[in-house]
Amino acid sequence: xxxxxxxALMLLMCAAAPPEKAQxxxxxxxxVIEREPDPKVPGGEIWKASGGVTLTTPDVNIKADSMIANVxxxxxxxxxxxxxxxxxxxxxxxxxGIEQRLNATCNEAIYFMSEERLxxxxxxxxxxxxxxxxxxxxxxxxxxxxxxxxDRMMFERxxxxxxxxxxxxxxxx
Amino acid sequence: xxxxxxxxxVAPVALSMLLAGCAGGRLGEKTAQEKREAAxxxxxxxxxxxxxxxxxxxxxxxxxxDEEGRPIWEATSKLIEVEEKTKTGRLEGARFIFxxxxxxxxxARAPLVTANYEEKTVQLRGGVExxxxxxxxGFRAKEAEWEYEKKQVRASGGVTLWREEWRxxxxxxxxxxxxxxxxxxxxxxxxxxxxxxx
Numbered sequence: 001x002x003x004x005x006x007x008a009l010m011l012l013m014c015a016a017a018p019p020e021k022a023q024x025x026x027x028x029x030x031x032v033i034e035r036e037p038d039p040k041v042p043g044g045e046i047w048k049a050s051g052g053v054t055l056t057t058p059d060v061n062i063k064a065d066s067m068i069a070n071v072x073x074x075x076x077x078x079x080x081x082x083x084x085x086x087x088x089x090x091x092x093x094x095x096x097g098i099e100q101r102l103n104a105t106c107n108e109a110i111y112f113m114s115e116e117r118l119x120x121x122x123x124x125x126x127x128x129x130x131x132x133x134x135x136x137x138x139x140x141x142x143x144x145x146x147x148x149x150x151d152r153m154m155f156e157r158x159x160x161x162x163x164x165x166x167x168x169x170x171x172x173x
Numbered sequence: 174x175x176x177x178x179x180x181x182x183v184a185p186v187a188l189s190m191l192l193a194g195c196a197g198g199r200l201g202e203k204t205a206q207e208k209r210e211a212a213x214x215x216x217x218x219x220x221x222x223x224x225x226x227x228x229x230x231x232x233x234x235x236x237x238x239d240e241e242g243r244p245i246w247e248a249t250s251k252l253i254e255v256e257e258k259t260k261t262g263r264l265e266g267a268r269f270i271f272x273x274x275x276x277x278x279x280x281a282r283a284p285l286v287t288a289n290y291e292e293k294t295v296q297l298r299g300g301v302e303x304x305x306x307x308x309x310x311g312f313r314a315k316e317a318e319w320e321y322e323k324k325q326v327r328a329s330g331g332v333t334l335w336r337e338e339w340r341x342x343x344x345x346x347x348x349x350x351x352x353x354x355x356x357x358x359x360x361x362x363x364x365x366x367x368x369x370x371x
Contacts, residue, residue, distance in 0.1 A: 023367050023368065023369055024367070024368060024369075025365060025366065025367050025368075026365070026366045026367075026368065027363065027364065027365050027366075028363070028364040028365075028366075029361045029362070029363050029364075030361050030362060031358065031359065031360065031361050031362065032356065032357070032358055032362065033341060033343065033356075033357045033359075033362040033363075033364050034354075034355065034356045034357070035341070035354065035355050035356075036353070036354045037353055037354070047364060049362075049364070051361075052361075054361075071339075071366070075336075075337070075338045075368075076338075076368040076369070077366050077368060113368075
């Protein structure tokens with residue numbers, strides 16, 4: 001009886017413990033990394049990386065000549081601005097479970113981390129490959145918004161080319 | 174029989190000559206050692222003449238202040254040797270608190286420290302560990318140097334700087350005393366940020 005009580009108590013304690021929030025790691029690699037307090041945000045900080053920078057998150061991989069990352073008062077990285085020869089690689093799943101692989105190049109990109117949104121500008125060129133459907137979307141644009149969490153993209157002044165495998169013609173009886 | 178008698182006469186003489194030879198060799202060596210020792214003592218005496226004040230103190234706490242009496246650094250160590258001629262202190266097992274405008278900014282510990290009281294520079298060696306007293310950043314490096322004039326910290330050799338949610342590693346670090354502004358150089362330097370998903 002005593003043992004049962006102890007087990008029940010332990011189970012109750014486990015159930016009462018608050019669930020830990022999922023953590024994600026963001027990694028920035030560069031020959032030079034600088035940190036300074038953000039003059040606009042008390043308690044905030046700015047990280048500057050230069051000399052060929054790679055940013056790796058669970059969702060996206062960005063390479064650029066230099067990057068500036070803002071960390072807010074709550075100590076989370078809010079946004080990263082990548083400048084010069086930006087190359088982006090990422091993947092996401094649409095609402096209907098289709099995996100999309102994104103590849104893009106542009107002159108400047110801002111990655112809004114909390115929204116998982118990318119704003120690309122300056123000679124944007126990219127492809128979105130849907131693996132299961134074998135569908136490829138090629139685009140050139142002045143400006144592009146990519147929402148990595150949602151099945152949503154927006155382009156300004158864009159040329160888009162869809163490539164899909166030809167469907168076999170229905171059999172005629 | 175004759176040969177036997179000859180051997181009995183010659184053998185002790187040869188043996189004594191051999192022993193004398195060995196002893197002579199040892200004697201020559203000892204003289205050279207003595208000469209070297211004498212030279213060493215004379216050199217030390219000469220050095221002592223030029224550096225008349227050499228303070229050696231154990232478990233010492235010392236503070237260096239500026240003209241206005243504001244502390245520059247505060248040091249505690251297991252052993253300190255101060256040489257008046259060069260105005261340097263050699264500290265073992267030292268803990269330093271570096272001040273910025275009279276406020277404590279950085280605490281650093283190292284097994285070996287050389288502090289120059291005139292130039293107000295401190296070199297920490299043998300594995301340095303520190304903590305920023307204003308920002309809460311920790312740092313670790315093989316070596317570090319602090320300069321009062323520049324109010325600057327330089328660290329090298331496997332540098333790690335961290336706070337609760339991030340860690341940055343590199344080969345060299347340059348920063349202000351409180352490590353609020355830092356620059357890390359590496360091949361490459363790497364920043365890792367752990368953040369909670371919203």
